Amino acid sequence: MDRMIYTAMTGAKHILDQQANVSNNLANATTTGFRAQMDAFRAVPVQGNPLPTQSFVVDATVGTDFTPGSVQQTGRTLDVAVQGKGWFAVQTASGSEAYTRNGSLKLSENGQLLTQRGDAVLGDGGPISIPPNTAVSIAKDGTITGIAANQPPTILGRIKLVNPPENNLARGDDGLFRTRDASAVDADANVVMIGGALEGSNVNAADAMVNMISLSRQFEMQMNLMKNAESNETKASQLLALS
8 A cells, every 4th residue: 555655646746747748749749840758657766765665656758759750842942951860050049059950940130040939050150141132042961052143152151960869969948959968069961951841840649649648547547546545544444443
């Protein structure tokens, strides 16, 4: 009974946490370049407790599903998608380097190349700027070529494409990925981009819905276990009182 209470109590708590993660995945089923979060449960003993029967359930986050999403052609010049493995680098408002697969880009008022959330797209020499009245094309290696009226094509920079080990990446609260030690990653010439296209989310909405139903049933089971533990304790107390 002691084990039942601890396992059911912590199991119910972490099922709610996992339900929140699944809900977040489902909410981002149409978000460009989104990577689904995965979770798993494991049992750990209660530290410092003399009773070896007591154990907690913890939600051990496995990490992220890095499976590429489907690529859809948009025809928009500032839409890019990473083909296969890899990321492109951005600079956040704090000045740190982060990585994303969301290639829906835009130009700021001063011509700086930004993501839709406002992060500066990094090139080999820092943030990339586009001169006014200049049409651009983005090659598969990330090279940005500017074409102005009555001017020959000019290379304006190259998007920094990286491919760090996936087990060294951690998702931040802002949805961007960073290395676990917050260090910058060198550019990888093997990463390839597709111009005029966007990569969709890798969340399977049907699987997420099934997972939510399964978690709801698991939560109900944990609550029933706690009710059974309470009932057993009441009956045991009654038997002890009769003796």
